[in-house]
Amino acid sequence: MVLERYISDLLYRYNCVVVPGFGGFLSQYKSAVHNTQDHSFSPPSKSLSFNKQLSSNDGLLVSYMAEVENRSYEEMLQQVMGTVEAWKRTLDQGGRLSLEHIGDLKSNKEGRILFQPSYQLNHLTSSFGLSSFVSTPIAREVMKKEIVALEEKVPLVFTPERRKETNLRSYLKYAAVILLALSTGLTGYRFYNETLSQQQIVVEQAQEKVAKSIQEATFFDTSPLELPTLNLKVVSKKPTVGIHHIVAGAFRYKANADKKIRLLKRRGFDAGYLGTNNHGLHMVTYSSYSDVDEALQNLRTIKNTQSQDAWLLSIR
Known part of the structure; x- marks a missing residue:
């Protein structure tokens, strides 16, 4: 022991x-x-x-x-x-x-x-x-000090001498950019007008096809369709027998559950082994019933004469 x-x-x-x-x-x-x-x-x-x-x-x-x-x-x-x-x-x-x-x-x-x-x-x-x-710790990087130190070391890109430089080459660059923008705008405007005209033609052709389809669809056969007859056979399902179980206890070891079953059978119960629950415990029942009223009546009797720990498990 x-x-x-x-x-x-x-x-x-x-x-x-x-x-x-x-x-x-x-x-x-x-x-x-x-x-x-x-x-x-x-x-x-x-x-x-x-x-x-x-x-x-x-x-x-x-x-x-x-x-x-x-x-x-x-x-x-x-x-x-x-x-x-x-x-x-x-x-x-x-x-x-x-x-x-x-x-x-x-x-x-x-x-x-x-x-x-x-x-x-x-x-x-x-x-x-x-x-x-064990969870791996999250490494959080603090970059504020490094960024401040980096900004102190970055040199100035523009110097006073570079900002004072003005020559004819710079003006020519700006003029070339302006001419390129004007030519691109005129070409785009012309292309936009041509595309808009083509879209209007396509829309008009589509409207003509829709109108023609509506006229052709006016004449159709209004006679009702004959649907096939469908015969359904209804099969009644009988209720499952033994879905209400009066549980006597749950045991950690299978050998203890078997001893409990033998003890209940000697006392006149139709005891049985129900299986294991979600916690891995072996469940033993006094008896099982298909009628819930009969199961509740026997549960009250068992609680009064056998054990207050008995309870009802219903499986659908």
Whole structure:
């Protein structure tokens, strides 16, 4: 019997799991973390801690183990107490107690138990599938100082001597530019007039073709068309049987789900295995129904006589 596995299973649903005669493991919500040193991001999680003072048996751990193992409460309590005695001997001898997916415990010189939580498993179900990752930092370049330094080193392009130069060659350049612009404008104006005339001719020809087509389309056959007869065959679909399931629980290990099915069948239920949900947990049902009213009536009976945790899953 691996006691820490049952503790880990209960930490998914509860914030406190007490080991009788040993202490309580507590979980608290922890927001996402951004480490600015290594640029890593961690998703939201549950931070674990240990309190030696919470050693009174609240029945949660032992009842859960008895249900999974299909044994009596007293038998499972004795096994838990035997495991606790072995844990205490390990700590009293100065050894380190390592609990899988929970953390490590060690006793110091003053007799206090030091707890180092494990970060291998995230017990927060809403963060299922999320893992830590490292993002490459963005390098931002600051160019202001470099631009100022560059402007101080750029020489002036025009000197006073160059600005005073005026000769006949400069005037001839300006005159050539003006003549070129005038000749280009006259040629463009002539080309524009010729293009406009051609466009008017094309528009008139198109209008004549449209008018002729309208006259020809005036005479057409107004007799109704005979459409073929289309026969449709309607097939009624029968409702699917067994779409309303009364769920007894979801288990992390398939072996525990099989034990639950055998237990329910011995109690007279038509129990079955429904498959795994989005969290990878194996789902077990009391029974399945095609009538929703019948399913709800049996759900109320099961809640009153078997378990308040039963619920209805409808699949369409």
